Structure formats: structure tokens, C-alpha cells
Amino acid sequence: MRILLFLMTNLAILVVAGIVLNILGVNHYLSGSGLDLTSLLIFCAVFGFVGSFISLFLSKTMAKFGAKAEVIKQPRNHKEQWLLTTVEELSLQAGIRMPEVAVFPSHEANAFATGWNKNDALVAVSSGMLDRFPPDEIRAVLAHEIGHVANGDMVTLSLIQGVVNTFVMFFARIAAYAVDSFLRRNDDSNEGSVGWGFYIATFIFEMIFGILASMIVMWFSRYREYRADEAGARLAGKGAMIAALARIQSEHEISHMPESMVAFGIRKGRNPTLGELFSSHPPINDRIAALQKL
Template sequence: MLRIILFLATNLAVILVASITLRLLGVEPYLNANGLNMNSLLIFCFVFGMAGSLVSLFISKWMAKKSTGTQVIDTPRNDTERWLLDTVAELAQQAGIKMPEVGIFPAQQSNAFATGWNKNDALVAVSAGLLNRMRPEEVRAVLAHEIGHVANGDMVTLALIQGVLNTFVMFFARVVAQVVDSFLRRDDSGGLGFMGYFAVVIVAEIVFGLIASVIVAWFSRFREYRADAAGATLAGSGAMINALARLKAETQMPDQMPDTLTAFAITTGQSRKIMERLFASHPPLDDRIRALKESAYRQ
């Protein structure tokens, strides 16, 4: 129920922000009796496309805490929490970023994530299962991986890429609907009609959205290799490889990460089917381990 409420609240915020922006810009309706006004259409799609991504980015820490049950460590209550804070502080200093918030979320699967609207206002969280089952040097490597995401600005970049792709998905879907409508129209009769027009828009958005998802997934996989490399630099290649190997051994456990955070978690399991790998936000763990070993060998 909480996730549904958060989803609805986010979408209402997007609509509100986009509507106010369009009104302030004085954008005219993009669809009129003469067809599409391309300038208005592009502005409309850009505002709504970017608004969704940017609103999600700005509230990402709050959403992450609520959806995962993450408890932020303000004052450490035990040696484990004190070590966690000290380790993140050391890694953040090495990476040249401000100390992020640090938290623990109640999941039995070994996992971790980083999120936040910029690299100096981030959240790094680890699961209780990861702390219970991994050795300290492996936990440190996982934290270094997440710090690598933050230092690389992956959250911001992914949001911008998603926003741009949302813009073009909305834009081309409406262009396709207009082309189909014009093709079916004879003089002042025929055409798709109101419902037919938006039905074509929805179908086109699904098709273009799938293509956009493949592009976003490719970038997400690419940044996982970069974060692994950052983790290896900060915590050592051996520790990073061992941490990924430990995660691989647990891929059969159910993943308790919300869908909105899977792209920012260190692992979402193994994808073996071609279509699954095409849309996967993470490369197979075997490939990530191999890349780290090859990099260590070259050095």
C-alpha cells in the first residue's frame, strides 16, 4: 500500500510541476485543427519527460528510505554501525565527495544501494543480510562500489538520460499518431477520432518506450563496470572480486529491492536469457568479475 501511495504522490507531483511550467512558458496546445504544432509539442514532451525524471531524482532519498525501510545511522548504537560510518567517511574522503547519509535496510539478501540528487547529498545503504554474511573487507568493497556510483554522478546522469528519452518517446508517439490520422483522413471526414488518436499514441509509446528501456539498461550496465572499477581502486581489486563472488553465490535468494531502486543496487541477480540481458540494469556477475580480473592483470 505504501508503494502505491508513493507512486501516486510522485505522479501527481510530476503533473503539477509540468502543468505550472507549461503555463509559465505560455505554451500553446500542441494539437489543433491544423494538425500538430511541432514547437509546442516538443516543449510539452520535454517538460513532461524531464519533470518525471527530475522529480523522482529530487525525492529519491526520501523514496528510498520509505520503500526499503532504511534506518539512517545518526548516532551509532554498536560497533558495527560505528565501523560502517567510519568506513563510508574514509571512502568518501578518498573519492572527493561529502559524507553521505548511511543507513541499514532490513533485507536478508546481501545488497546495497546509493541514491541522491547530487554527489554531495547522497544516501548509501546496506542490507542487514550483507552485514551479517560478508567479511569486513567485502563489505568495504561493496561500500566503495556505491561510493563510486555517487562520485561518478550516476544518479543524475541516469535521470537526465531517462528524461531525454522520455521526451523523444512522447514526441515521436504523437507524430506517428498524427501521420496515421492524416493517412486515414479524407477531406474533413474519417481519421482516427479522439479515442483512436490516443490509442495509437499509447501503442506507439509502448513500442518506443521499449526501445528507450534498452538504451537506459545499456547505460546502467556500463556504469556498473565503472562503479566496480571505482570500488577496486578504493578498496582493492581482490576485495571487490571476492564481494561480487559472494553476491553471485546468493543470486538464488529472492530480491527484496523495490523496482524503483533495482538500477541503483549493487546486484539484481543473474540474467541468462537474451531478452532478460537486453533489459537488465546490471551485467551478469561473471562478466563483472572477469572485467575486474582483466583490469588487475593489465596493471
């Protein structure tokens, strides 16, 4: 099901991007005189933003399938009833429409929120957290996730990702065209065209620029965690928010959430391989210290 959803998402991106490009009249960014930078920028922007926003619009569906999250429609026990009541109260405090509430199977203590706007969101908590954490700390974690929704973090992150995607594609193709032109500088028979070097160089430059650009996205992701922690402290109490983060820090399970949802969890699934620059979450010690200063 995950593979099928992935394929369908990418097919939707290609179809929608193709339709938009045809409407805009942008079919080719390579001409006999070289790169048409205006057409190239439009081409990159369409693919960059279409991919980002289709993922945003499908985020709830992808989260439900990917994390195997079960939405609570009719509470089956007092825990689920308490969960619905708590989310409803926190949503009212935050001034947003109550999101869907779900539980996903995982021993790890984690929770996430997603959705294409703050009045059509999903908040999910792991079964392990629901079983092990005291109610005041679960409430704080839910308040943190409600804070993400109320702050519009999912939409803002998609906008930033769209901008990053656009310029990664744009500058990668400019650099690749320069490399290809240099390699073919003595070949007059194919003036105005590109060779395989262009496509190979495009792939390489997209990888390099994509890695560098991801630091920008991760910086914003870390920033929004501090804001969500502050919202959690405001809605559920600073002491409860600090206690919840400290308890999460004391647990060291490996994440069982899909990679696409890790950035939306209250904690990251694994340590970053190249340091904090590529981490979607700041260290919990830093988050606790920031809360203590409020």
C-alpha cells in the same frame, strides 16, 4: 505509504509540468493545420524531464520508505560504528561529502546508493550482507556504491531518462497522428482535429517506443556498473572487490528491494526476461573478468 508516495509523486509531476507549460505559453500542440512540432517537442520535454527530475529529487525519501531503510544517526553497536567510519573514510578518498548511511532489512546481500547530487546522497546496505560478509568485502561493496555517487551516476541516469522520455512521447504522437489521419482520411467534417484513434495509437506507440528506448537506458546502467566496480577496486582493493562480487554471485536469493531501487543495487533483483539488452546489470562473471584486466 508506498502507494501514497507514488500518487504524491505523480501529482507533483502534473502540477509542476502544468506550471512550466503555462510559463512557456505552450498549452496545445494540436492546431487546425495539424501538429505544431515545436510546441509538441516542448510539451514532451517538459513532461519527460520534470518526471525524471522529481523522481531524482525524491529518490532518497522513496528509498527510505520503499526499502524500509533506517538511517544510522547514532550507532547502536560496533557494526554500525564500523559502517559509519568506513563510509566516512571512503567518501574522503573519493572527494565527496559523506552520504547518509542506512541499513535495510533483507536477507539478500545487496546495497544501493541514491541522491540528487554527490554531496547529498544515501548509501544503504542490507542487514544480510552486514551479518554474513567479511569486513573487507563489505568495504568493497560500499566503495562500489561510493563510486556511483562520486561518478554522478544518479544525475546522469536521470538526464538520459529525461531525453528518452521526451523522444518516446514526441515520436509516439507523430506516429499516432499519422495513423489517425489515415483512418479519418475520408472524414472532412473534423479537419484539423483528432479522434479516439489518436489517443489509442499514442498509447500503443509509447509502449513500443518505450520498450525500444529502455535498451539505451539499460546499456548506460550496465556501463556505470563497470565504472563503479573500477572505483570500488581503486578505493578498497581489486581483490576485495572481486571477492565481494564472487560471494554475491554464489547467493541466489530473490530481491526484496523495491523495483524502483533494483537498478541502483550492486546486483539486479532478477534475471532479465528478454536477455541482457534489458538488464540493468551486466553478468557478474563479466564484471569480475573486467576487474581482473585492470
